[in-house]
Amino acid sequence: MYKILTNKELAPKIRLFEVYAPEVAEKTLPGQFIILIIGETGERIPLTIAGYDHKKGTIKFVFNEVGKTTKQLGLMKEGEYIETITGPLGNPSEIKNFGKVLCVGGGVMIAPMFLQVQALQKTGNKVTTVVGARIKDLLFFEDEMKVYSDKVYVATDDGSKGYKGLDFLKDLLFKEKFDRCVVMGPVVMMKAVSEMTKPFGIPTVVTLTPIMVDGMGMCGVCRVMVAGKMKFGCVDGPEFDGHAVDFDGLIKRQRLFLPEERLSSLLWEKLGGCSCGGK
Ligand SMILES: Cc1cc2nc3c(=O)[nH]c(=O)nc-3n(C[C@H](O)[C@H](O)[C@H](O)COP(=O)(O)OP(=O)(O)OC[C@H]3O[C@@H](n4cnc5c(N)ncnc54)[C@H](O)[C@@H]3O)c2cc1C
Ligand code: FES
Structure with a gap:
């Protein structure tokens, strides 16, 4: 307990x-x-x-x-x-002095990104951080990120705070040279950022969150295609080379159980929605 x-x-x-x-x-x-x-x-x-x-x-x-x-x-x-x-x-992140690292955290994954930013800064990297959310009310940890980053950019999908969307990154990548990019967030965001860094040849690490059951490499539910090979998100990841991941396949698999998930939430709410016993 x-x-x-x-x-x-x-x-x-x-x-x-x-x-x-x-x-x-x-x-x-x-x-x-x-x-x-x-x-x-x-x-x-x-x-x-x-x-x-x-x-x-x-x-x-x-x-x-x-x-x-x-x-x-x-x-x-x-x-x-x-x-x-x-x-x-899962495997721990590779944390060492890469030089200049671009960290892009989106949505709820801003939180684990904060841990990465701290670790990368402490190992001597120059860290540029981007925190992104759908709307400004969903942003958090901006001030905390500033303590460990050389520069922090804010972006929202609707432009309610900071840049509107992540397109500004294209200009940033032209202006500054990065040795590594770390991306954590919604799959569509990780896909977009990986596509932006690819032409610049910046090694890009993404954290994949496929649906999982055992988390120990036994059930195969978390399979993802990376560089044409089948990998298990739980034991081979959760971090993978963003330039090699089949993001579209992952998006399809994540939607596999949507009707069941919606029904389960609805039934629970109809029955009074309590925290008791996990029922
Ligand atoms: C390795 C890993 C790390 C994760 N880390 C976090 C985290 O730090 N914070 C966090 O909020 N969530 C995280 N997730 C996602 C989280 O596990 C799911 O949101 C959760 O299982 C949903 O359970 P539920 O019963 O509340 O919703 P469900 O009824 O299972 O699903 C509700 C909605 O959430 C979506 N969803 C369900 N599972 C996932 C998933 N794996 N990835 C993306 N969307 C999903 C469904 O498509 C559906 O729209 C992580 C997932 C993995 C595999
Ligand atoms: S969750 Fe079962 S193999 Fe990864």
């Missing part, structure tokens, strides 16, 4: 949790994820670790309330317990 120490709203429907999970925290490195189960009959959901404290034995994760389980999780209170947390899973 894993005690919830913090449940904080960062933006509408985006929550940060800090949880006491010493055996997970002890081994965690940037880029890894957990799979949690709220209660006895709950489903397994993967979430990227957005912070950890080896001494306190805590981990942080930030999630979007998009469906049944994430909505249930959001309702849980500080002091309550999550039934199971498995992790850290």
Whole structure:
């Protein structure tokens, strides 16, 4: 059982949790994820670790309330317990001095990107960060990013804050030379940024979040095509070469269970929508 120490709203429907999970925290490195189960009959959901404290034995994760389980999780209170947390899973990020790194974080994945930005800055990189969201109200961590970045750009899909969309990156890539690009966010965003960096030959790392079940390489649900070869997101990733990923195939697979997901959320809401027992 894993005690919830913090449940904080960062933006509408985006929550940060800090949880006491010493055996997970002890081994965690940037880029890894957990799979949690709220209660006895709950489903397994993967979430990227957005912070950890080896001494306190805590981990942080930030999630979007998009469906049944994430909505249930959001309702849980500080002091309550999550039934199971498995992790850290996946391979840690490659963190070393690359030179000048462009970090692009979008939506809820701005949170784990903050961990990357900190680690890259501490290993001597010059970090330029982009934080993006659909609208300005969904932006967070802009000030925190400034502490660890040489420069922070803000972009929103509707232009309500900062640049409108990510097209400004094309100009930035002409003006400045980057040695590496790290992208975390919605698949369409990772695809767009990877297409922009490719002509410049900038090695680009994307974090893939295909639907997962066991997270340990056994079920095959998380398969993605990378450079024409089948890879498992959980054990071969979650980070991959953005210039080699079949993003369109991934988008199709992510939509496979949409009707079931919608129905499950609807039924749960009709039955009163509580956080109890993961039912
Ligand atoms: C390795 C990994 C790391 C992840 N890290 C985070 C994170 O840090 N924060 C976070 O908010 N989410 C993260 N996700 C996505 C998260 O696991 C899903 O949002 C969650 O499982 C949805 O569960 P649900 O029951 O609430 O919604 P569901 O009913 O399962 O789905 C609701 C909606 O969310 C979409 N969705 C479901 N699963 C995914 C997925 N894997 N990727 C994209 N969209 C999905 C569905 O298409 C649907 O539109 C990660 C996924 C993976 C595989
Ligand atoms: S989630 Fe089962 S193999 Fe990756």
